[in-house]
Amino acid sequence: MVKTGEILSKLTAQGYRITPQRIMILDAVENADDHISAEEIFTLVCLQYPNVNISTVYRTLELLKQLELVTETDFGDGRVRYHSIKKGHHHHLVCQKCGGIIDMEESIFTPLRESLLKQYGFDADIHHLAIFGTCKKCR
Amino acid sequence: MVKTGEILSKLTAQGYRITPQRIMILDAVENADDHISAEEIFTLVCLQYPNVNISTVYRTLELLKQLELVTETDFGDGRVRYHSIKKGHHHHLVCQKCGGIIDMEESIFTPLRESLLKQYGFDADIHHLAIFGTCKKCR
DNA sequence: TATGCAACTGCAATCCCTTGCATCTATGAT
DNA sequence: ATCATAGATGCAAGGGATTGCAGTTGCATA
Ligand SMILES: [Zn+2]
Ligand SMILES: [Zn+2]
Ligand SMILES: [Zn+2]
Ligand SMILES: [Zn+2]
Numbered sequence: 001m002v003k004t005g006e007i008l009s010k011l012t013a014q015g016y017r018i019t020p021q022r023i024m025i026l027d028a029v030e031n032a033d034d035h036i037s038a039e040e041i042f043t044l045v046c047l048q049y050p051n052v053n054i055s056t057v058y059r060t061l062e063l064l065k066q067l068e069l070v071t072e073t074d075f076g077d078g079r080v081r082y083h084s085i086k087k088g089h090h091h092h093l094v095c096q097k098c099g100g101i102i103d104m105e106e107s108i109f110t111p112l113r114e115s116l117l118k119q120y121g122f123d124a125d126i127h128h129l130a131i132f133g134t135c136k137k138c139r
Numbered sequence: 140m141v142k143t144g145e146i147l148s149k150l151t152a153q154g155y156r157i158t159p160q161r162i163m164i165l166d167a168v169e170n171a172d173d174h175i176s177a178e179e180i181f182t183l184v185c186l187q188y189p190n191v192n193i194s195t196v197y198r199t200l201e202l203l204k205q206l207e208l209v210t211e212t213d214f215g216d217g218r219v220r221y222h223s224i225k226k227g228h229h230h231h232l233v234c235q236k237c238g239g240i241i242d243m244e245e246s247i248f249t250p251l252r253e254s255l256l257k258q259y260g261f262d263a264d265i266h267h268l269a270i271f272g273t274c275k276k277c278r
Numbered sequence: 279t280a281t282g283c284a285a286c287t288g289c290a291a292t293c294c295c296t297t298g299c300a301t302c303t304a305t306g307a308t
Numbered sequence: 309a310t311c312a313t314a315g316a317t318g319c320a321a322g323g324g325a326t327t328g329c330a331g332t333t334g335c336a337t338a
Contacts, residue, residue, distance in 0.1 A: 015314095016315080016316090017303085017304050017314095017315060017316065018304075018305095019303080019304070019315095019317080021317075022316090037294095052317090052318090053317065053318045054294095055296075055297085055317080055318075055319085056316080058294095059296090059316085060316095078293080078325090079293090079294065079295095080294090093261045095261075096264065102259055104259070108251070108254060108255070111250055112247070112248070112250070112251050116232065116270070116272075119247070120243070120275065121274070122232045122234075122241065122270075122272055122273070122275065123272050123273040123274075123278055124270050125271050126270065126272075131261075131265065132264050133263040133264040133265075134261070134262040134264070136260030136261065139260070151335095154284095154285085155285080156285055157335095158285090158333080160286085160287075176324095191288090192287065192289070193324095193325085194289080194326075194327085195286080195287055197324095197325060197326070198287085201326095217296080217324070218324065219324085219325085
């Protein structure tokens with residue numbers, strides 16, 4: 001469990017600045033109950049500070065992703081969603097028929113990651129994936 | 140190995156029409172040596188028939204995808220690429236440091252697909268995936 | 279061969295996201 | 309406290325892809 005304060009000092013430690021915009025954007029992701037889109041973050045931040053620009057939101061999310069503080073997932077609905085790493089690594093199964101989403105443990109990818117490492121020497125970066133297909137009740 | 144003629148009759152069988160645009164777009168994908176982007180297909184088709192519209196290219200690719208005649212993959216460079224199913228199912232490892240791309244056999248995903256089926260009753264639709272990470276020589 | 283109509287296309291607007299650039303500001307040094 | 313500067317922001321333009329709609333066309337039927 002990483003605290004927001006720790007995250008901010010992690011930014012400084014790496015030469016990045018702490019700005020009001022970054023604090024508000026980070027806050028929006030950290031306090032979101034669910035996976036949140038850039039547009040939703042933008043709307044939330046605008047309530048406090050209407051001058052913020054959507055490109056700042058995207059650039060901040062890109063930075064948080066690089067620092068592995070936030071993960072990104074494409075659920076296939078035309079907009080990417082973000083999630084604080086505080087809430088743990090996991091993955092999703094997305095049914096293409098009913099649209100239902102099943103949550104998965106991170107461990108489901110462990111055998112795959114191991115075989116990629118063994119066969120190809122490749123260290124796969126599988127943080128937060130959505131796998132598409134057909135769920136039990138739609139088959 | 141599916142022939143182009145067979146693909147066209149598969150279209151008619153499902154109530155879709157055969158149009159000059161669809162023939163040319165399908166041809167471009169079938170004859171491409173490598174994974175080809177919508178823009179590249181558009182350029183090729185324009186040589187023969189300059190009136191074609193890029194949205195028709197996207198709509199045709201979407202249709203071919205649904206019919207499982209073409210697969211789509213995001214290599215992370217901001218544009219999606221397409222591949223004829225004639226050339227077989229496979230996957231890719233994309234190194235985020237050197238940009239190198241390693242080709243993988245389809246079978247690497249078999250254990251994962253099986254465990255998804257067993258644990259969740261979920262039939263995963265993993266046709267042509269790009270996994271991001273760090274390759275052997277960049278680690 | 280001519281007709282009817284659902285399927286398809288082109289066009290323009292729009293959506294999500296990225297990028298270049300001029301301006302501004304957080305931060306460390308003085 | 310002030311300054312210098314590299315990092316960050318806002319703005320506007322642009323890129324890839326999608327969508328609504330009016331007009332066109334493939335094709336089944338007669
Ligand atoms: Zn998630
Ligand atoms: Zn379902
Ligand atoms: Zn491929
Ligand atoms: Zn590499």
